[in-house]
Amino acid sequence: MLKFIKPRRAGMMSRGKSQSRDERPTNKPDQTVTSGGSSKKQVLTPDLETNLREIKSILNNCSDVVYREFVFAQNEQLKLALIYTDGLVDNAQVSDQIMRALALEVPMSVPGQQITKARALEFIRERGLCIHQINESAQLEDIIRSILSGDTVLLVDGHATAIINKARGWEMRSITEPEAETTVRGPREAFVESLRVNTALIRRKIKSPNLKVEALRLGEVTDTDIAIIYIKGIVNEKLVAEVKSRLERIEIDGILESGYIEELIEDSPWSFFPTINHSERPDRVAAMLLEGRVAILVDGTPFVLSVPTLFVEFLQATEDYYHRFLFSSAIRLLRFLAMIITLTLPGLYIAVLAFHHELLPTALLLSIAAQHESVPYPVIIEVLLMEVTFEILREAGIRLPRPIGQAVSIVGALVIGEAAVRAGLVAAATVIVVAGTGIASFVIAYNLSASLRLLRFLIMFLSAFLGLFGLISGLAVIGIHLCTLRSFGVPYLSPLVPITGVNLTDTLIRAPWWAMFYRPRLIARQNQKRLAQGLKPSPPPSRRKG
Template identity: 50%
Template structure:
């Protein structure tokens, strides 16, 4: 008797006939060649028939042989069992007395059965019973914990997340050994059924943010989630902006620090990037290393990053504006020098800058996409050779090459790659404003940018806090970083309860609220 696969696909319960169940499993999975189905008979006169089903490659085969097959076939020679085999409680016996594995659950319908078998579980079915067990012995290949490639530090932990959800959760748990570090799991994606975990510290987390995040995750209804970027795009606030409002990181120490500030982490199976919400503007200019170096050094580095933000955003546009419209701002010797350089250049400064910037972007993209062995050669050699040749051919002034190079280097100075992308896009807008309206255009652009940034929110938290709205207590860890013994309170913009990090003799009111 053949069922069409649609017939029992969803919520249909298992049959009592083992043969029928196996037939249904085969049909639904298209009789794929990596399904392993093993029938065994146990008991004195082979009265009990058991089917073991799993998918090759998702399961630890050795463990399956040692802990399931061996237990079922060899360990049941006892006479007590013979009497039980004839009775109704054979399922209970197998579950409670025979199998030596920890992760066992009952399965009664096909929906759960397929969900488990495709997630790397072993299914055990017994003839005559309309239910079975799922046993968890996952054994797929995964990458070892290695150093994160996207966020380098000189001093600090060298371990980064991997593509395995459980490894990533373990890395965070090793940093925060507190019973209030809570974890909630979900599956998202109709086809991929990707495992997703939400992590937060109960008692510190902002409940409104948590509730908002859960409701946004529940609304997601898509076929597939293949990487954290899918989730990031689906849960971010509904505003058109080049700026990222969800933070992602490859470093467990950064996630642990974010959780302790009352944020929520979203871990997605299959990607080494963990999302953190809410994300504020100031967060993208901080590096994990700021907290491992001395406070004065960390503060200097932060100012350096903010300076490089302005250079990356405005250097080409300021050059265009001043050389095109405001030559009187330059000292006379410099003006003569620039004029002499530009003498043979046929293009206006804007076209010159635009062509150089676009060339640079192409080189950068090519460097990323090329095979690793040649990637670095393309970006460095390419930039030098093209720049040098352009100057000698008289197409570009040497000063312009310097400006473009400094801009490119400055955009690599801050730790967050996805903030650098936003700056690269906005740079072209500012160049256009400078070419058309000079310094006035740049000023208008900056005002519009500040207004736009102040309008943004990330999960209900103003994007520019603690600058706008101004929170004085949070200034201790934004532009500057005060010494550790003064970092007493958590960020006020995020946390509304349990604000004090530690008891400090200098702050009499810092006792931890119970």
């Protein structure tokens, strides 16, 4: 019996046993090509009945697998069988290009000729099928996997080799606008759940023979297709090897989303900060590839991982590169400000109100003090109450069906905020601070804002205990932590720290395209130049004189 079909929990597998690795041939790319293979594997026999029985016993109780037996048009003694999974194949192709061709149309191409059993396989392969891509295999394991992946397997009586027809076709979501990363200007297409469509979307942007798409399979049970994409010549070869080796050591029952892989290969699993970025935009991923990064595509999810990841990426939007650079730079600085607000504003508010009244202008201080007159507990409790309420509302807004969700988040916040102030539960200033923080957190990339939202609570507690000193201590610890992080060997804070002068053009500001000469130096190590010098546009000489 095939070992890889048995469900095994990842946690139960002992890594020490070398045997468990031998049993899993799943990690080698493109197994469908007939290859020697080890003698342990089951192979087909020349007898069609035996083969069918064997496959049926493996795919026992799989009611979605279809077996279609028929005879060859040129030779009625020759039995054929088609096996495929209903719903994963293009029905029109299977019936027209395979069934119809073999059962009816072959005689037209070679009238009067009788094809012997011995020559049948060769004949069918060369003249019988109208399928654009076929493979052959004698390995039962490959055949089973092909059937379950959506291929149509043709068994020919008398031959121990099966023809695997790639006539895949299933219902899927069409390419739509990106939902998580919307833009005003820029391409309006997003990745979908199908790996092949996603690789095509990238290939359409980068038509270079150096764009490499390496295939891999992960997941003992789900057998999920993974693609590693990079541009040879730009990418650091060591990085590709590192990505591959990290992926290959994964042993897990299933991969349903790229988040699984992200957690299994990241550098600092305990960190609050994401050290692997993801995107659903083909243009963004293409830009990452052009900077020398490696993209990891997972079948079944529109979110593509890209490594190595830098901290500044989370403050950059794809659109920054499409708008004019002055505006983009201003927006980036705004995002930086929003990041600081997200992290520190509630803490600062607590620290100032609890310890440092002198920092506020007197009039403002009096008005805030008057608001706090009716509030019966310390500022930290008040802020915590509102922050937690806000987080609950936000979560409710995401989980609920969209039309209701927006209503809940907006109306709920207003009503609760307004009512809480009226009832004397919180001061109006607290509501302003919490709301401002919440809005600021929407400005930066979602995965960074998620970690900042958590760290914000740490800062709040420290500020409540030690005032501004506590706040700064918290920031120092976060700063030191950021300095320790690396993503696939690249310092997380680069090019800011350690400082790389030539790459500062694309960090908190975006320099004009004619000034961004170099790729990130620590990522694309060998091939750094991306732009010719002297591209700055200027008026023609004749005009300049006049």
